[in-house]
Amino acid sequence: MRPTVLGIETSCDETSVAVVADGKIASNVIFSQTDHSIYGGVVPEIASRNHTRKLLPVLREALRDAGVRLEDIEGVAVTSGPGLVGCLLVGLSAAKGLAWSRGLPLVGVHHMEGHLFSGFLEHEDLRPPFVALVASGGHTDLIEVVDLGHYRYLARTSDDAAGEAFDKVAKLLGLLAPGEPTMGGPRISELAKSGDPSAFDYPRGPLDEFTFSFSGLKTAVLYHLQKLSAEEKTRLKPDVAASFEAAVVDPLVEKTVQASRRIGVKRVLLAGGVAANKCLREDMEVACGDAGLSLHVPSPILCTDNAAMIAAAGSYRLERGETDGLELNADPRRPLPGIDTGAGA
Amino acid sequence: MAGEGHIESIVTRSAEETQRFGASLADRLGPGDCVGLDGDLGAGKTCLIQGVCSGFGVEGPVTSPTFVLINEYEGRRDERPLSIFHFDLYRLAGGEDLIDLGCDDYFYGDGVCLVEWAARAEEELPAGTLRIQIEAVDEATRRLLLTGGRT
Numbered sequence: 001m002r003p004t005v006l007g008i009e010t011s012c013d014e015t016s017v018a019v020v021a022d023g024k025i026a027s028n029v030i031f032s033q034t035d036h037s038i039y040g041g042v043v044p045e046i047a048s049r050n051h052t053r054k055l056l057p058v059l060r061e062a063l064r065d066a067g068v069r070l071e072d073i074e075g076v077a078v079t080s081g082p083g084l085v086g087c088l089l090v091g092l093s094a095a096k097g098l099a100w101s102r103g104l105p106l107v108g109v110h111h112m113e114g115h116l117f118s119g120f121l122e123h124e125d126l127r128p129p130f131v132a133l134v135a136s137g138g139h140t141d142l143i144e145v146v147d148l149g150h151y152r153y154l155a156r157t158s159d160d161a162a163g164e165a166f167d168k169v170a171k172l173l174g175l176l177a178p179g180e181p182t183m184g185g186p187r188i189s190e191l192a193k194s195g196d197p198s199a200f201d202y203p204r205g206p207l208d209e210f211t212f213s214f215s216g217l218k219t220a221v222l223y224h225l226q227k228l229s230a231e232e233k234t235r236l237k238p239d240v241a242a243s244f245e246a247a248v249v250d251p252l253v254e255k256t257v258q259a260s261r262r263i264g265v266k267r268v269l270l271a272g273g274v275a276a277n278k279c280l281r282e283d284m285e286v287a288c289g290d291a292g293l294s295l296h297v298p299s300p301i302l303c304t305d306n307a308a309m310i311a312a313a314g315s316y317r318l319e320r321g322e323t324d325g326l327e328l329n330a331d332p333r334r335p336l337p338g339i340d341t342g343a344g345a
Numbered sequence: 346m347a348g349e350g351h352i353e354s355i356v357t358r359s360a361e362e363t364q365r366f367g368a369s370l371a372d373r374l375g376p377g378d379c380v381g382l383d384g385d386l387g388a389g390k391t392c393l394i395q396g397v398c399s400g401f402g403v404e405g406p407v408t409s410p411t412f413v414l415i416n417e418y419e420g421r422r423d424e425r426p427l428s429i430f431h432f433d434l435y436r437l438a439g440g441e442d443l444i445d446l447g448c449d450d451y452f453y454g455d456g457v458c459l460v461e462w463a464a465r466a467e468e469e470l471p472a473g474t475l476r477i478q479i480e481a482v483d484e485a486t487r488r489l490l491l492t493g494g495r496t
Binding site for chain 2: 167182
């Protein structure tokens with residue numbers, strides 16, 4: 001029986017608390033702007049990252065959902081970096097308070113290691129070595145999981161993240177309201193359904209296997225749109241969306257499969273918010289199938305920033321006897337632990 | 346703003362030239378300085394900042410902080426380490442959101458602050474901020490308008 005671990009994640013936008021017991025999710029509560037019930041009212045826009053006000057209601061709900069009491073918790077895992085110092089500190093203070101008051105072991109988890117562990121919560125057949133593509137609004141990292149706790153970066157973005165490209169092009173296409181900076185991915189995918197992905201040949205970024213780049217693509221779409229008349233813009237919008245989506249998805253799929261083949265792994269994990277993109281999932285499934293790779297994609301709630309993945313990674317660290325003292329601090333630039341810098345990009 | 350009426354206009358003809366100008370800008374900046382950039386999506390704000398960072402000898406990728414809001418890099422000035430803070434206010438609701446992030450610790454610290462979409466937090470920017478407005482003239486050409494800065 002593996003321990004019952006409470007996880008806390010407050011590194012950026014999401015306030016999340018989860019309980020993972022015996023390696024399985026007992027609860028995983030993420031505060032979202034659309035669910036105000038536990039908070040008792042609408043949260044002002046200004047408090048969108050005000051974790052202080054959201055953390056305790058979310059913590060109570062996570063314990064209730066899991067059907068456990070604080071006395072049942074055997075360890076506390078919290079994201080200690082990378083992220084925003086002010087945001088990380090809220091989660092850290094709560095985690096330290098709990099650990100100290102209940103005499104529990106505490107461990108600081110690296111946010112990306114959490115994403116890498118998100119695959120283990122539902123897929124018991126996922127075992128290292130595997131290649132993980134973590135693509136979200138803030139990351140586009142291709143990582144080789146050599147073994148648990150032993151990683152190697154294969155490719156990273158040199159400018160914008162994949163999810164960010166979706167958001168910004170959605171803005172250029174007028175799919176987002178003013179003051180609505182995210183959720184561009186689903187809007188583009190919806191529009192792309194009625195478009196032709198081969199209508200326009202947008203740049204796919206660098207050819208090498210070790211770098212992603214989406215900034216040039218964003219600029220290419222911008223100038224393409226500027227050259228179109230109002231009538232053309234309306235008529236061709238679905239084609240622009242579909243062609244853009246293909247230009248994001250193609251390099252993600254190609255480099256993931258290419259790297260997996262070169263290294264000789266048989267399993268691929270697709271994680272991060274962009275994993276919710278249907279086109280990416282379908283193309284990755286086909287490409288992995290052709291290459292004899294098995295693809296693992298966690299449920300959407302585990303792809304977004306969430307505390308269950310933090311509890312999962314923390315559980316692994318705690319079982320190895322790794323704990324942090326109450327002096328544990330936020331590290332906004334924390335490097336991935338167990339990273340192998342000897343090879344790769 | 347310590348504007349002093351000083352205005353400088355520069356035209357660059359490629360992304361590489363914008364980066365080179367950014368690198369030369371680093372020579373004018375030091376601990377405690379702040380640069381605020383504005384311009385439409387795709388104007389080249391991140392591109393210019395990549396140049397400034399290379400001027401400070403930053404190693405490793407300088408990526409867009411749109412989602413994470415703040416990136417921190419280790420640069421150098423006169424053989425001494427210098428922290429570079431790269432902000433992106435694109436996702437912020439307003440100045441108060443920026444205060445929640447503890448921006449004053451950065452703005453009034455010993456590092457160099459480079460702020461994209463600076464106009465979204467006009468009130469919070471420190472006095473003496475060098476403002477750069479980037480305008481796309483055509484696909485490759487950019488007009489940069491520099492105002493303010495420390496005198």
